[in-house]
Amino acid sequence: MAKTAGSAKWLPDPLKKIITREEVRAWWEERITEMLDGASTRSGGKLATKLTEAGLPAEMTALAAALRRDYASEARASRYLDASDVDQLQRRVRSEVATLRAKYLAGELDLDPVQFHSLCVSRMDDLNTERDDTEEDRSAFLKGCLYDITDRCLLRFTRRVL
Secondary structure (H helix, E strand, O other): OHHHHHHOOOOOOHHHHOOOHHHHHHHHHHHHHHHHHHHHOOOOHHHHHHHHHOOOOHHHHHHHHHHHHHHHHHHHHOOOOOHHHHHHHHHHHHHHHHHHHHHHHOOOOOOOHHHHHHHHHHHHHHHHHHOOOOOOOOHHHHHHHHHHHHHOOOOOOOOOOO
16 A cells, blocks of 8 residues: 555545555454454364365365374474475475366366365375385375465365366
């Protein structure tokens, strides 16, 4: 608002340079609501919603949440992986997710949401086996990353586009 008002010219419309108290209060109340709503949404809540929408059972949702928590803990602590390895794995998962989602939305994958979820999880296993045989198994990390991406609203398993 301030940038827009500051960039506006007094002529021809001086009202564009004025920010009213009501505008600021409305903006402030909206920001507070966003912060409070975000704080009240438990971690993994969006993930659970998306898995439920896809028709997956509660035990799959619980397993996905556990993998996501393990991933988050390991990604932040990074005790077992070099930071560049963590970044590389995360980029690889995001790239695979983008490819799979694009194909799904384009109709190139004739799958229902449960099948699409299964394909995504299977692809994480494929990524793990593509790694060097001397490297430690990272399948749980890759799946946790997949579910973290889902929880951050970057992937859904239904075709619904918001």
